Amino acid sequence: MNNERSTQIRLARRPVGWPVHEDFETVTVDYDAPAAGEVRVRNEFVSVDPYMRGRMNDVRSYVPPYQLGDVIAGAAVGRVVASAADALPVGTAVLHQHGWTDVIQADAAKFRAIEEVPGLPLSLRLHMLGMTGLTAYVGLTTIAGMRAGDTVFISGAAGAVGTAAGQIAKLLGAGRVIGSAGSPEKVALLTDKYGYDAAFNYKEGAVRKQLANAAPDGVDVFFDNVGGDHLEAALASMNDGGRLALCGAITAYNTTERPVGPTNLANMITRSLSMQGFTIGSHWDKLPEFTEQMSGWFGAGKIAYDETIVDGIDNSVDAFLAMMRGANTGKMLVRIGE
């Protein structure tokens, strides 16, 4: 068990609006051999997620803000390369929340061993078989109460949560699934690969009109990753008794202006709509149910996925910014080489 150098991305100052590289700093840490009870993990994939932008602000939220000097915490998968803990021998694949670093050494209790399934890459634990998939599943079931036959509209449908949500909605019996995305290529992917019944490019015209065209009989369930004009369009198209699950509002994360609220919230009353915001941290109790369902679907070859890979821990910030701008299809990941 030799010493090893870890490269870590830390928060240097709080971003205002769109983050810039100067808001982060790259620090190296040299680890000695693990102390009793510790393990050393080399990451294979590190996740960059929209919710991280919120944690960079110093405001009350569902997860505490990052402190200046903190490593950007978040999900990552890797493998134990040195161990002083019997529970996690060298070679064990693990999931953890240590975030933007290539190597991390810490108490073994901070890592969770994950079962490796032949043919399924570890990275899936960071999206379809992990938090992202669970978010899509909980949003559709627990939050929106989706029923068979429902027309479901998913904004930001070509992203990590969206590609999961569209497929899960169809597998759970949705009558019609509609998605929005930001390029013609993504729109084509939604209908050709992900089973969406209709999709449109929100950059090509008013969302409200494009959604009305795609959902002539109205929308029963809206799964929102975007906010802004997508939420307003959904409110305009909702059927009586419709349910809106608010998962994200990426349009608002990097703006310094106060976001404009939808002008048609009165539809909440006249159409008896329900809107519920959620974050996955309150719903980990659904993980076993989700894992069983999703593993079954994977086993049956029913789940497609995409990964957009950026190589090298030094490019984490770029990967994060690209994801926030919608450059990814499916899950954006940072891959850590040897």
Place this chain on the structure above:
Amino acid sequence: MNNERSTQIRLARRPVGWPVHEDFETVTVDYDAPAAGEVRVRNEFVSVDPYMRGRMNDVRSYVPPYQLGDVIAGAAVGRVVASAADALPVGTAVLHQHGWTDVIQADAAKFRAIEEVPGLPLSLRLHMLGMTGLTAYVGLTTIAGMRAGDTVFISGAAGAVGTAAGQIAKLLGAGRVIGSAGSPEKVALLTDKYGYDAAFNYKEGAVRKQLANAAPDGVDVFFDNVGGDHLEAALASMNDGGRLALCGAITAYNTTERPVGPTNLANMITRSLSMQGFTIGSHWDKLPEFTEQMSGWFGAGKIAYDETIVDGIDNSVDAFLAMMRGANTGKMLVRIGE
């Protein structure tokens, strides 16, 4: 059974913004003796309600719009004065939906006999013991899932629904009930007569700041009759897991501009909030439960109420407009004399 003349207020044209007298017409109808199965009812009290403004517009909503030439339909209570229907003999007190008229003659099936309770005026069937009370009850229980100990904020608290909601919240065990109203007199009434723990005048300062002062530990349930800055203020003060019942948005009913939505809807996500709009028409199944509860509270002397009375069917439009401007305390009613 002599002939009798009925005075009726009908919709003459669709209002734009605030209704004006020219949007209505007064028509007289001479009734012959009731035909078989018909009764004639002289109204004692006619209700004017905020939701009527929506029905004056020609837009899709939960109740069909009034047609031009229609009597303004709505709740009224009166007494049978001529009858050709065994089920409703002369003298029976009835509740019906024929609206803005002093005398109405129609099929007996269109009227519901109501039990008269000594000491309780018939007019209560139009508010505390009727739709208004039921609206408050359903909003707090079915929609907002109020729990004992909750801090509850009610906007437009001195109105018909608000005076009911505040008392019901306390009787159901709310920990702290806060109300907003539009005059110092109403604010005093909320705390002195209606049992509110705190109240403020929304015309005296920013709602957001006044609410934050009145609810230092945050708000668990918001019962909204107002919309606009009240909704934004509530979103700012909601505790994690808070529930918002949207009952009305009177600020928006008479504006010709597109209403501005709340700028802080993102709190729905970060605080796991639920917002549900409702109209009472979908919740009549709760009427027996509500009636039993409310009758018990009345019997125990636990319910206060106010009525703001305007005399004469010819003044219905004025009563309606005054109610929309907040001139009423408690329930606004049109009283029909002999």
